[in-house]
Amino acid sequence: xxxxxxxxxxxxxxxxxxxxxxxxxxxxxxxxxxxxxxxxxxxxxxxxxxxxxxxxxxxxxxxxxxxxxxxxxxxxxxxxxxxxxxxxxxxxxxxxxxxxxxxxxxxxxxxxxxxxxxxxxxxxxxxxxxxx
Numbered sequence: 001x002x003x004x005x006x007x008x009x010x011x012x013x014x015x016x017x018x019x020x021x022x023x024x025x026x027x028x029x030x031x032x033x034x035x036x037x038x039x040x041x042x043x044x045x046x047x048x049x050x051x052x053x054x055x056x057x058x059x060x061x062x063x064x065x066x067x068x069x070x071x072x073x074x075x076x077x078x079x080x081x082x083x084x085x086x087x088x089x090x091x092x093x094x095x096x097x098x099x100x101x102x103x104x105x106x107x108x109x110x111x112x113x114x115x116x117x118x119x120x121x122x123x124x125x126x127x128x129x130x131x132x
Contacts, residue, residue, distance in 0.1 A: 003031070008022070022040075024116050029113060033110065034109060034111060035107055038105070044096055047056060061107075062103075065102030066102060
């Protein structure tokens with residue numbers, strides 16, 4: 001039987017230049033191949049620059065703080081309780097240009113690869129590098 005309970009202090013944390021990710025549910029730890037759940041922390045000035053998940057749909061739910069969320073070339077400030085749906089193969093980005101740390105919960109489906117999460121970075125490609 002797959003693992004069914006997950007204590008926060010036992011979850012793997014990965015740090016990136018744009019923030020931290022707690023892999024709450026991923027194929028490697030749970031055996032779940034249907035979806036992936038991550039808690040993402042973006043400190044003030046933190047960002048997850050323009051990228052896409054070729055074969056994964058995604059929902060970003062803001063639990064705390066707010067972010068400037070881009071989905072394709074549309075942007076909106078989303079705050080605690082708000083969410084954004086990103087269809088597969090759609091470029092998106094999250095920027096925390098605010099004074100408060102933002103906490104996001106992210107769900108991607110279906111799971112891809114060992115960690116369940118694969119992306120293509122497009123931040124240095126046009127039109128994305130010129131949008132901000």
